[in-house]
Ligand code: FE
């Protein structure tokens with residue numbers, strides 16, 4: 001069964017997100033655990049969580065994807081920023097145990113001139129401090145566009161991070177089609193080649209979610225600017241090939257395209273029709 005949803009606002013709580021997802025034909029969704037620019041999370045409303053869990057069970061929303069704030073940078077050169085990142089992630093992961101068995105995605109970080117090897121070591125250190133053996137959430141490293149000093153634009157970098165994490169079984173990867181294109185992986189022209197390279201470097205069994213975005217930029221631009229499905233350099237057919245590929249079609253897919261709810265509803269309807 002196709003698992004497809006989009007990014008939703010968490011402002012009105014979990015139950016609202018579940019109902020909103022269902023109202024636009026989605027059976028999964030993504031949300032920010034807190035303000036994407038950082039800051040503190042509002043207190044969990046356990047009644048809302050309970051209502052959401054009932055609704056999700058009844059409606060058939062088997063999984064959701066929480067996204068860490070963009071500002072979380074576990075490989076900053078500033079010790080205070082690194083500590084904040086680790087504490088934010090640890091807090092998010094504790095809170096997520098109220099909704100067990102879901103996914104938590106984060107941008108590996110930017111090494112800001114310290115070099116990619118230092119960046120990788122610091123990201124792994126953050127994960128080794130924030131993850132805990134009892135947790136039921138899977139933590140996903142997102143594939144990045146390689147903008148500036150971003151870590152995670154190369155598959156080998158993701159592999160190096162994963163190799164250093166103690167709680168291996170808690171870790172996975174989230175592919176992002178816009179980021180892959182902007183990083184120079186030609187998913188529109190050679191999807192099989194890209195997936196083979198990913199399999200060799202990381203292992204396709206590590207893919208636990210896919211962000212579905214068209215890109216405003218040419219292959220290898222290292223820019224990271226999302227476009228609506230079919231309006232960018234990837235095009236609708238390339239997106240459909242990603243979503244129907246035997247190695248990916250069972251994964252949950254999330255739109256992060258520049259849309260309001262109605263636009264997301266249209267993209268979901270189109271992709272359901274094309275990928276059914
Ligand atoms: Fe992201």
Ligand code: FE
Pocket residue numbers: 142176211256
């Ligand atoms: Fe993404």
Ligand code: ZN
Pocket residue numbers: 176178179224225226
């Ligand atoms: Zn992006």
